[in-house]
Amino acid sequence: MVAAALSVSDEQRAELRRMAVSTTLPHRKVVQARALLWAGDGVANAEIARRCQVTPEAVRRWRSRFAEEGTSGVGTVAKGRGRKPSLPAGTVEEVLRLTHQERPADGSTHWSTRTMAARVGIGKDSVAKIWADHNLKPWRVATFKISNDPRFEEKLVDVVGLYLNPPARAVVFSFDEKTQCQALDRTQPSLPMKPGRAGTMTHDYKRNGT
Numbered sequence: 627m628v629a630a631a632l633s634v635s636d637e638q639r640a641e642l643r644r645m646a647v648s649t650t651l652p653h654r655k656v657v658q659a660r661a662l663l664w665a666g667d668g669v670a671n672a673e674i675a676r677r678c679q680v681t682p683e684a685v686r687r688w689r690s691r692f693a694e695e696g697t698s699g700v701g702t703v704a705k706g707r708g709r710k711p712s713l714p715a716g717t718v719e720e721v722l723r724l725t726h727q728e729r730p731a732d733g734s735t736h737w738s739t740r741t742m743a744a745r746v747g748i749g750k751d752s753v754a755k756i757w758a759d760h761n762l763k764p765w766r767v768a769t770f771k772i773s774n775d776p777r778f779e780e781k782l783v784d785v786v787g788l789y790l791n792p793p794a795r796a797v798v799f800s801f802d803e804k805t806q807c808q809a810l811d812r813t814q815p816s817l818p819m820k821p822g823r824a825g826t827m828t829h830d831y832k833r834n835g836t
Contacts, residue, residue: 631668632689639666641697655701658688662700665689713748721746721756725764736764 634642645651645659657678664674665685675682691699721742730741739750739757746753757763775781792798 628670629665629686629689632662632665632692634662634666638697639663642666642700645697645700652701654703658700661685661688662692713752717746717748717752718756721748721753722760722762725757725762738765 642659642663645655646663648656657680661674661678664677665671665688671682671685671689674685678685688700691702695702724742724745725737729735730737730745732741734741737745739753742753743750788798
């Protein structure tokens with residue numbers, strides 16, 4: 627026997643549609659929202675289960691929860707079900723805090739999964755997953771050099787101006803050779819790491835022997 631179409635109000639349908647196309651909500655919430663929209667259109671539970679790659683029983687649970695709780699119950703995990711937390715409370719927050727604000731005690735420039743795991747007391751794979759979930763890559767460091775030449779800005783304007791507006795019928799060549807220059811020390815504090823941006827260091831560019 628095919629279940630009757632799920633009763634869905636216009637306001638609920640609009641909210642379900644918003645959930646169903648979201649790229650930020652948890653996957654289970656998106657899938658259930660799509661399933662409930664189909665249920666509201668009268669699609670059979672078995673067909674909804676096939677489209678969502680779940681069992682018909684799962685679809686029936688989703689329908690029942692929606693009937694009781696409305697859109698607030700979409701994507702929730704019933705008490706006693708779902709994967710149990712594998713890390714102690716506060717572990718993720720501590721890993722994130724250390725990654726952003728501290729460095730390893732051994733003087734390393736950044737954390738590795740193993741050094742972080744040893745500090746927090748969890749497995750290195752757990753650290754890797756936390757970093758991946760929050761788009762953090764401590765091993766990637768972007769650097770840039772700032773000249774200490776007092777005429778740097780003046781020279782920069784000349785060079786950039788030459789590229790943007792070269793003389794008529796002229797050929798502009800660019801050579802970049804600094805065989806005796808090296809970054810000797812840091813002149814500014816590192817910029818903080820955040821999702822999508824590597825930690826950044828700035829250096830003075832100095833010439834050997836001067």
